Amino acid sequence: MDIRAQVSSVFHLDKCIGCHTCSIACKNLWTDRRGNEYMWWNNVETKPGTGYPTKWEDQEKYNGGWERVGTQLRLKQGGKAATIGKIFHNPDLPTMDDYYEPFTYKYADLTNAPAGTDQPTARAVSMVSGKPMKIEAGPNWDDDLSGSTVYAANDPGVIELSAEQQQQLFTIEKMVMFHLPRICNHCSNPACVASCPSGAIYKRGEDGIVLINQDKCRGWRMCVSACPYKKTYYGWSSGKSEKCILCFPRQEAGEAPACFHACVGRIRYLGVLLYDADKIEETAMKADGELAAAQREMILDPFDPQVLAAARKGGMAEQIIKAAQKSPVYKFVKEWGIALPLHPEFRTLPMLFYVPPLLPVLSTEHQGTQKLADDFFTSLEQARLPLMYLAGLFAGGNEEEVKAVYRRLIAVRIQRRAETVGDMAEAEVAKARELAGLDSKTLDAIYRMTSLTRIKERIQVPPMLREQAVEAGMDPEEYKQSMGFGSRKAPKRRW
Amino acid sequence: MKIRGWRTNLFRLIMPLAFLAFLLPGFSAMAVEGDATIGGQLYAGSRPMANGGAPCIACHAHPGFGAAGTASYGPDLSNLYTDYGAEGVAGVLESLAFPSMEAIFASRPLTARERLDLSAFFAQTADRKTAPAISLAGLILLGVVSVFAIVALLGLRRLKGVRQPLIDQVRKQRGM
């Protein structure tokens, strides 16, 4: 056993209102620089939809993530030899149009235009060429199903569905959607790290945050194509690649990451998970449908004395163990089993988990009022958002995984309804509990965590002990002056 | 090298002698003719010199070894036999009295047998006047150019834009 700690998160999709506050918080903090206009470390897309960059999920096109070759795990874009072969022309990179051409408006024209009979207008200009442009795409162009004949219809997950299931999704009056906020998953088997020819990307030992060393990065952009989630971006002014840093400087000061802190829907949970690093390869080799379960298996119980003994032997700090015991993420993923990884079949073992959305599933024939527990579960199959679609997103196509989550979420609702409205027979509630496999106390805990908790409970930033670690190695004052995200030095030549 | 050697007149002359050598054991030891094949091997270094001397190819150019035989530290030996004849070559090989060669061969002289074999090799290849068609530098240049060509060809397979084709497809469907 090789126990590692991972700062991990859960996004509860039922609660996301698609306000993009998270994206803006992140943009203002980290990517509001020239050459970085197009990059959104946090973006929110509408599902069904092709997302940002267009069709990022389609690895036939982008060749991201891992694949199994015999008994080996291999980067889909090819091994070391292929990387060298493609080093001056990586054929798998998204084009600017697939992200979008960044633009602004000539606002000054509004006030400086000479007097005339027309209202002055602010024309759109490209932030790349400075010339007037027609805006045809954006990071959330398919927001709320806009342009869905193009974007929703071409969602790789939708294309997989049968004609009947597509019909179900797209019947005009019944059209359904949900929002999917995405940041870097800080994967435990990160394809970006494996692909970097300069060795510039690393996963921090103490908290599993994946970072790109700006001094070492040589701008090869292999990580951009290797990350199946397209969450590394090339900075056109700095000549280096950048990605979500999970706001590690904020976390080191005990603050929540900016997108977590800003989230209006309070959908974001953060906490430490303990996992067995020896199991990574074995887990990533599992069949598509088994990956979600295998990943859960890899995550360990922070109360298990054996796990704790191994963690302590590996030098894990007591504070981190304590944080892992309080982690809401552990509850969502392991104890309650209601959070699943996004596209586990990319085999990067993403460490960000999603509670799949129940709402568009439930608001079917009965206008949201449910009769019998039995009905609930049979109606699941006829849900407007086909289970197969959700299984394609969150469980490598394994519908049973998604169904299990929904049984639990529905049981929470039935129990709450029995308690607050009182129109449910006790037998119904008991049946729901039985189907969910959770007791009444747990269902209550889920209800509390998903609707009543305050930020300090939802977001458990572990003490990262950076200061102490620095002190051990160098003068903290000197460290403070020489470190930081903004430092940029010429790379050390190795010849 | 060997096959082309068949074409030379000299070699046709040697052949009957070699046949005799085969028939009469002991004759070869007395023979004044060396073995051109062995000579070639000594020249190219695939057969070491008995006393540890360096193979000729290390410093001298000679046709018949392709681009590998274009070393230019010493003079080109293509015309050695034509210019000096059999005796001249034998004399040179015996003393090797050139400053840079002396340093190597004074303490590691060629044996009599080696001199004979090398002479035979030079005699046999005397009519190969053509300098190597392509030098090593040329080969490297060719390699670099072809690598770039392959890279450019592969580049044609670049990921075409993903979004624009989706739009075009819908426009086409609607006949816009």
Ligand code: SF4
């Ligand atoms: S989501 Fe992409 S960038 Fe983030 S760790 Fe995983 S592979 Fe790397």
Ligand code: SF4
């Ligand atoms: S801030 Fe929260 S609610 Fe708003 S879009 Fe982002 S994740 Fe969703």
